[in-house]
Amino acid sequence: MTTSIQRRGLGAVRDKFNVVFCDVWGVLHNGERIYGGAVEALQNFRKADGAVILVTNAPRPSAEIVQDLLATGVPSDAFDGLVSSGEVTRDLIADYAGQTIYRLGPQSDDGLFAGIDVKFGPLDKADAIICSDLELGRAPKDYAQEVLDWQARGLPFICANPDKFVEIGDQMIYCGGALADVYAQAGGNVIMAGKPFPPIYEKASQLVLSACNIALSDQRIIAIGDSARTDATGAANIGAGFLFISGSIHAHELGDINAPDEAQIEKLLAPTGANVVGYSPFLVW
Structure with missing residues (x-):
């Protein structure tokens, strides 16, 4: 062809x-x-x-x-x-200065929040969710019940990594974008600034x-x-x-x-x- x-x-x-x-x-x-x-x-x-x-x-x-x-x-x-x-997600996070956010992701992403006046707290106190990446060992399907809870609370989901997968050697690892898709499909409000x-x-x-x-x-x-x-x-x-x-x-x-x-x-x-x-x-x- x-x-x-x-x-x-x-x-x-x-x-x-x-x-x-x-x-x-x-x-x-x-x-x-x-x-x-x-x-x-x-x-x-x-x-x-x-x-x-x-x-x-x-x-x-x-x-x-x-x-x-x-x-x-x-x-x-x-x-x-x-x-x-x-870097561009930091501008989105800054909109929540002085408020409480529920954080998903590894400590290695701490630099994402440097110099921004936000507080991390439990879901029932949160004004938004920020996801830098999935928690170690978890796949998007593992969040099914949590996604429903987030959606019921009407929390915006700021995704710092729109990628669904990343290649590490010969392995494919889930990224934040895969979970963002699940939340969007459940009717949640997803906000992203990356590619x-x-x-x-x-x-x-x-x-x-x-x-x-x-x-x-x-x-x-x-x-x-x-x-x-x-x-x-x-x-x-x-x-x-x-x-x-x-x-x-x-x-x-x-x-x-x-x-x-x-x-x-x-x-x-x-x-x-x-x-x-x-x-x-x-x-x-």
């Missing part, structure tokens, strides 16, 4: 774009190792006078994630800046302006990511080109990881409305 989807590296489309918004987990690394080809591709784009902003749904402040990336070996010349879902929603991209574009001096009106953006739901939809929402990384969370749906079924890729991405400029199993130049 002939498709319009073509296998391409970033270098093949470089002339059409001057800004990259690149996903992190699943594109730059898989939680255990860094992808050298992805690093090289981003370095080459910057050498050609392009701007690279890493855009991630990690539920932590941007500065913390940058420190972790540098510590694990991602070179500083591979990107100009980073915007996280945690695919506009706030995270607006912050990324402002960072391109401040860090690279490329005016908002002059930014020709290509988004790179591995998720149809967040990355492809987000690219469509902002009118960016989209380079799909097929060898990550959708790999099991697409056949051979190194030679995926292009018809299946097209079927997967078509509903998002993204302007797909190409795909690659892994990001390369």
Whole structure:
């Protein structure tokens, strides 16, 4: 079957774009190792006078994630800046300053609340729920009864990580977005600012302006990511080109990881409305 989807590296489309918004987990690394080809591709784009902003749904402040990336070996010349879902979610949390929130997520996400005057408390005292991620060892279905309680109380559910899954090595781990879906299906009010929603991209574009001096009106953006739901939809929402990384969370749906079924890729991405400029199993130049 002939498709319009073509296998391409970033270098093949470089002339059409001057800004990259690149996903992190699943594109730059898989939680255990860094992808050298992805690093090289981003370095080459910057050498050609392009701007690279890493855009991630990690539920932590941007500065913390940058420190972790540098510590694990991602070179500083591979990107100009980073915007996280945690960073833009802090603006949502700030709306509840002085109020009580019910918190779901690990202590490693404490930085999400640094400097914001909110109190953590029990559900019956809470004005909102904030979920950075699921509790260790629990799946979305394990919250079925709690979800009904939250909905009955009419509590807004602020989700700091819109991703449903994350790849850690060869395992898929549930993320906050999977629980947010369950709550939304139960009629609950879910609030998110990470991908695919506009706030995270607006912050990324402002960072391109401040860090690279490329005016908002002059930014020709290509988004790179591995998720149809967040990355492809987000690219469509902002009118960016989209380079799909097929060898990550959708790999099991697409056949051979190194030679995926292009018809299946097209079927997967078509509903998002993204302007797909190409795909690659892994990001390369």
